[in-house]
Amino acid sequence: MPEGHSIHRIANTFRNEFLNSKVKIFSPQGRFEADAKLVSGRKLVASTAVGKQLFLDFENELTIRIHLGIYGKWNFYKVPVAKAPEVWGQVRARFGATSASADLRGPTVCEVIDQQGVQLVLKRLGPDPLNPDPTGSEALKFVSKVKNSKAPIGAALMNQAVISGIGNVYRAELLFRAGLNPKTPGERLSEEQLMGLWTDAVKLMQIGVKKGVMLTRDEYLTGRVLVQDRYFVYKREGLPCRVCNKVLVVEEFLARRLYFCPKCQS
Numbered sequence: 001m002p003e004g005h006s007i008h009r010i011a012n013t014f015r016n017e018f019l020n021s022k023v024k025i026f027s028p029q030g031r032f033e034a035d036a037k038l039v040s041g042r043k044l045v046a047s048t049a050v051g052k053q054l055f056l057d058f059e060n061e062l063t064i065r066i067h068l069g070i071y072g073k074w075n076f077y078k079v080p081v082a083k084a085p086e087v088w089g090q091v092r093a094r095f096g097a098t099s100a101s102a103d104l105r106g107p108t109v110c111e112v113i114d115q116q117g118v119q120l121v122l123k124r125l126g127p128d129p130l131n132p133d134p135t136g137s138e139a140l141k142f143v144s145k146v147k148n149s150k151a152p153i154g155a156a157l158m159n160q161a162v163i164s165g166i167g168n169v170y171r172a173e174l175l176f177r178a179g180l181n182p183k184t185p186g187e188r189l190s191e192e193q194l195m196g197l198w199t200d201a202v203k204l205m206q207i208g209v210k211k212g213v214m215l216t217r218d219e220y221l222t223g224r225v226l227v228q229d230r231y232f233v234y235k236r237e238g239l240p241c242r243v244c245n246k247v248l249v250v251e252e253f254l255a256r257r258l259y260f261c262p263k264c265q266s
């Protein structure tokens with residue numbers, strides 16, 4: 001499943017290519033047809049991401065909310081919709097502006113909602129490390145949500161009501177970088193440890209937005225990295241830890257695979 005950084009990249013693409021254009025929207029597959037009519041031909045006035053959700057705001061105060069889920073996928077074309085490739089497969093929505101177009105396939109959610117609906121969704125989402133936090137209040141929200149919970153930190157990081165945008169890769173890598181046992185209850189972690197996790201999430205996810213790939217090893221944060229070198233623990237079970245040489249493990253944990261080092265994160 002795409003993690004928050006890739007949704008922020010999509011929000012950026014919409015901002016760069018579609019903002020202030022009257023966007024033609026239709027649903028070749030049909031499932032989004034009725035909703036598309038509510039906003040098609042209207043000017044796009046904002047494009048934002050919160051965690052794994054994308055919000056496209058139109059001039060008539062309606063918003064398209066999109067959650068890609070596991071199978072959702074975007075294709076962007078730097079041509080007007082008339083010159084876009086012929087529709088193939090199940091396209092839920094096709095977007096066309098004067099100089100760009102895009103196809104959306106297989107999202108879990110693609111719907112038009114009003115401002116009240118937007119507020120309802122935002123209310124249940126935790127702070128997003130990729131959204132500017134000049135006052136530091138978002139960081140404190142994260143710290144207090146975790147501190148007030150018995151849930152293991154490995155579960156809290158995946159809970160979109162606690163922190164938005166983290167998925168399995170960033171969860172595994174952030175906990176390894178912090179030397180934290182994923183099963184430690186949130187309430188047992190110090191404010192410093194939690195603030196450290198938040199700060200590291202901000203740093204790694206900003207790199208993710210910039211590079212388009214999740215990079216988590218400091219020596220590789222800026223360069224080109226082979227996929228097999230990219231991570232500390234994610235999908236490296238059975239291989240030696242890069243720090244202590246102990247064999248890394250994977251476990252089923254709350255229906256997801258959890259990768260960690262039994263020594264560095266004991």
Ligand SMILES: [Zn+2]
Pocket residue numbers: 241242243244245246261262263264265
């Ligand atoms: Zn280790």
